[in-house]
Amino acid sequence: xxxxxxxxxxxxxxxxxxxxxxxxxxxxxxxxxxxxxxxxxxxxxxxxxxxxxxxxxxxxxxxxxxxxxxxxxxx
Amino acid sequence: xxxxxxxxxxxxxxxxxxxxxxxxxxxxxxxxxxxxxxxxxxxxxxxxxxxxxxxxxxxxxxxxxxxxxxxxxxxxxxxxxxxxxxxxxxxxxxxxxxxxxxxxxxxxxxxxxxxxxxxxxxxxxxxxxxxxxxxxxxxxxxxxxxxxxxxxxxxxxxxxxxxxxxxxxxxxxxxxxxxxxxxxxxxxxxxxxxxxxxxxxxxxxxxxxxxxxxxxxxxxxxxxxxxxxxxxxxxxxxxxxxxxxxxxxxxxxxxxxxxxxxxxxxxxxxxxxxxxxxxxxxxxxxxxxxxxxxxxxxxxxxxxxxxxxxxxxxxxxxxxxxxxxxxxxxxxxxxxxxxxxxxxxxxxxxxxxxxxxxxxxxxxxxxxxxxxxxxxxxxxxxxxxxxxxxxxxxxxxxxxxxxxxxxxxxxxxxxxxxxxxxxxxxxxxxxxxxxxxxxxxxxxxxxxxxxxxxxxxxxxxxxxxxxxxxxxxxxxxxxxxxxxxxxxxxxxxxxxxxxxxxxxxxxxxxxxxxxxxxxxxxxxxxxxxxxxxxxxxxxxxxxxxxxxxxxxxxxxxxxxxxxxxxxxxxxxxxxxxxxxxxxxxxxxxxxxxxxxxxxxxxxxxxxxxxxxxxxxxxxxxxxxxxxxxxxxxxxxxxxxxxxxxxxxxxxxxxxxxxxxxxxxxxxxxxxxxxxxxxxxxxxxxxxxxxxxxxxxxxxxxxxxxx
Numbered sequence: 001x002x003x004x005x006x007x008x009x010x011x012x013x014x015x016x017x018x019x020x021x022x023x024x025x026x027x028x029x030x031x032x033x034x035x036x037x038x039x040x041x042x043x044x045x046x047x048x049x050x051x052x053x054x055x056x057x058x059x060x061x062x063x064x065x066x067x068x069x070x071x072x073x074x075x
Numbered sequence: 076x077x078x079x080x081x082x083x084x085x086x087x088x089x090x091x092x093x094x095x096x097x098x099x100x101x102x103x104x105x106x107x108x109x110x111x112x113x114x115x116x117x118x119x120x121x122x123x124x125x126x127x128x129x130x131x132x133x134x135x136x137x138x139x140x141x142x143x144x145x146x147x148x149x150x151x152x153x154x155x156x157x158x159x160x161x162x163x164x165x166x167x168x169x170x171x172x173x174x175x176x177x178x179x180x181x182x183x184x185x186x187x188x189x190x191x192x193x194x195x196x197x198x199x200x201x202x203x204x205x206x207x208x209x210x211x212x213x214x215x216x217x218x219x220x221x222x223x224x225x226x227x228x229x230x231x232x233x234x235x236x237x238x239x240x241x242x243x244x245x246x247x248x249x250x251x252x253x254x255x256x257x258x259x260x261x262x263x264x265x266x267x268x269x270x271x272x273x274x275x276x277x278x279x280x281x282x283x284x285x286x287x288x289x290x291x292x293x294x295x296x297x298x299x300x301x302x303x304x305x306x307x308x309x310x311x312x313x314x315x316x317x318x319x320x321x322x323x324x325x326x327x328x329x330x331x332x333x334x335x336x337x338x339x340x341x342x343x344x345x346x347x348x349x350x351x352x353x354x355x356x357x358x359x360x361x362x363x364x365x366x367x368x369x370x371x372x373x374x375x376x377x378x379x380x381x382x383x384x385x386x387x388x389x390x391x392x393x394x395x396x397x398x399x400x401x402x403x404x405x406x407x408x409x410x411x412x413x414x415x416x417x418x419x420x421x422x423x424x425x426x427x428x429x430x431x432x433x434x435x436x437x438x439x440x441x442x443x444x445x446x447x448x449x450x451x452x453x454x455x456x457x458x459x460x461x462x463x464x465x466x467x468x469x470x471x472x473x474x475x476x477x478x479x480x481x482x483x484x485x486x487x488x489x490x491x492x493x494x495x496x497x498x499x500x501x502x503x504x505x506x507x508x509x510x511x512x513x514x515x516x517x518x519x520x521x522x523x524x525x526x527x528x529x530x531x532x533x534x535x536x537x538x539x540x541x542x543x544x545x546x547x548x549x550x551x552x553x554x555x556x557x558x559x560x561x562x563x564x565x566x567x568x569x570x571x572x573x574x575x576x577x578x579x580x581x582x583x584x585x586x587x588x589x590x591x592x593x594x595x596x597x598x599x600x601x602x603x604x605x606x607x608x609x610x611x612x613x614x615x616x617x618x619x620x621x622x623x624x625x626x627x628x629x630x631x632x633x634x635x636x637x638x639x640x641x642x643x644x645x646x647x648x649x650x651x652x653x654x655x656x657x658x659x660x661x662x663x664x665x666x667x668x669x670x671x672x673x674x675x676x677x678x679x680x681x682x683x684x685x686x687x688x689x690x691x692x693x694x695x696x697x698x699x700x701x702x703x704x705x706x707x708x709x710x711x712x713x714x715x716x717x718x719x720x721x722x723x724x725x726x727x728x729x730x731x732x733x734x735x736x737x738x739x740x741x742x743x744x745x746x747x748x749x750x751x752x753x754x755x756x757x758x759x760x761x762x763x764x765x766x767x768x769x770x771x772x773x774x775x776x777x778x779x780x781x
Contacts, residue, residue, distance in 0.1 A: 020313035022563045027320045028145035029565065030183035044355035047451030048460070050568060055182055058345075058568035060447050062454070065563050
């Protein structure tokens with residue numbers, strides 16, 4: 001599944017980025033493949049999606065790019 | 076001022092760290108007001124440079140490099156850091172780098188430090204945000220950390236200045252060049268590269284191969300070589316950078332395990348606050364309420380000091396003209412220069428209030444929540460969540476607003492924001508709006524609650540905002556993407572914190588200073604030119620005008636005006652300015668304007684608010700108290716000598732309102748746009764499109780209403 005399918009509060013492990021530029025930027029911000037992320041909040045009308053990284057940082061990315069982030073949901 | 080001997084060279088130190096690590100806070104704490112903006116050659120990035128006076132009596136040159144996450148830079152801003160580290164001949168190259176680590180973001184802070192530490196520049200580290208880390212149960216063993224990283228690390232609090240003494244003692248020690256580890260290059264492309272360019276390490280090779288297109292210090296031949304190398308080995312440079320960063324992150328994870336203990340974190344206050352402030356409904360309501368509060372403050376709170384300034388300058392002018400010998404020079408001084416300075420200083424209260432409030436909102440972490448909420452809407456118009464701050468600031472003055480676009484990392488979205496911001500009605504338009512609204516809009520109320528006049532005023536502001544958004548769509552279609560900028564939009568939402576008052580104060584001081592001096596020199600220069608054009612005419616013309624005025628006065632046909640005012644009016648008509656006014660009359664006739672309005676339009680090219688005072692002169696209204704009311708009366712009764720119709724009909728007044736809504740009547744803004752875009756192309760395009768918009772807008776308005 002992709003990041004956008006998570007509900008706020010749900011966590012998942014990043015399995016694959018379909019966008020290399022996004023992968024590089026998120027990795028540099030401490031959020032690489034294999035790390036756990038939590039969906040923090042979604043903005044209305046398909047706006048930004050914020051996530052909490054493993055280290056507790058809050059990042060926001062655009063929905064169109066969040067679709068390129070494959071995750072495996074944690075239960 | 077005592078000039079320092081030129082042989083004393085300051086030790087150069089640079090601050091480097093992740094964005095939001097508190098780098099600028101530390102910079103402000105260390106340098107106070109002894110700072111200026113250094114212009115970085117070739118890019119739009121400005122680097123803050125300041126004097127750091129240490130307790131040991133030394134003065135060091137401290138520069139605040141752009142915040143970056145990694146040496147694998149993604150924007151022009153970030154590449155400045157690469158220039159500083161990789162280019163040995165760079166003028167900003169420091170003698171020492173202070174890495175600002177973020178205790179609550181240790182992993183990625185340490186990743187950046189490891190990257191920098193691989194190069195030969197001496198570094199020391201400061202650990203910031205230690206208080207927050209403590210409250211979150213993060214305990215750092217500094218001895219162990221230093222042993223593992225090999226970098227001297229000092230805990231500090233950038234906001235309070237705690238740890239400053241220890242840092243200064245460290246900095247004062249002499250730093251010797253690092254011992255270079257043996258160069259280990261595993262891959263064959265790296266070996267091939269090292270045969271041409273002297274490499275320091277494998278990271279150096281990876282940076283060069285993936286960033287070479289944008290590195291200013293590489294020659295064309297080197298670039299061509301790197302390109303061919305990339306092709307030959309079929310290197311996926313994005314993959315290569317990601318892999319390197321991933322490995323580096325893993326090393327930091329292991330390192331952190333050995334020197335940091337974390338107790339169970341609690342639900343943070345940030346999370347609870349975000350439930351409200353980032354809520355799709357409540358968040359917007361709070362944002363609009365705050366916006367209203369900001370505007371209330373700009374317009375109402377600032378009106379008192381603005382009035383004092385206005386009166387103060389009025390008194391100064393009166394006093395000066397009474398006490399200085401009567402000459403052209405005195406006139407130039409009082410009517411050209413003092414009036415010009417007054418026209419700038421009057422906006423200072425608004426700018427101070429605006430930047431105080433915006434800095435508080437930004438420093439607290441709130442502004443990034445606003446960007447989170449508005450990004451979607453803004454991106455529909457080719458803008459970005461970060462465009463919201465410039466657009467709000469534009470309601471006070473476009474100059475600081477355009478400077479505020481620097482936070483937008485995407486060049487295309489930044490340029491779009493710069494291009495449309497002057498369409499937001501700034502406070503200089505207000506005097507023009509007010510005079511024509513009171514002229515033609517009856518002061519009645521609509522549905523018993525709204526005053527019709529304020530409704531018209533509100534729709535003018537709304538009109539400016541809508542015009543800005545629509546123009547943004549057009550620019551977004553026309554502008555090309557910046558080559559090499561493939562960066563995706565990733566924004567950090569920092570945790571909430573109380574604004575640091577020092578930062579708020581320094582920010583107000585810098586922004587206001589930039590406005591006063593940047594805008595000031597242009598407005599004064601133009602004021603002088605306009606004064607000359609209005610005070611001189613073809614030989615003999617001014618004397619003839621004076622004689623005519625005396626005749627009119629003595630004939631007694633105009634009774635309510637004094638002789639001086641009639642002379643001023645007649646002389647203005649006879650001056651070069653008057654000639655230009657007549658000259659452009661055919662062009663502005665379709666908008667309903669005569670040559671008198673033409674003069675006022677030209678005069679207000681330096682600054683819009685000059686329109687009102689020029690109209691007052693043309694219509695020979697004395698500068699006494701209540702001049703605006705008398706001007707209003709004059710304008711109301713002014714008739715066209717040929718047709719006998721009222722000059723300021725509803726059609727003409729609305730045509731002027733629309734003209735001022737769209738027109739780029741501000742030289743200072745154009746100069747700032749030139750400075751920010753490093754090109755005259757953009758301000759020229761801006762001038763042309765806004766003038767066309769104003770011209771045709773006014774044309775359509777006039778033709779429809781008349």
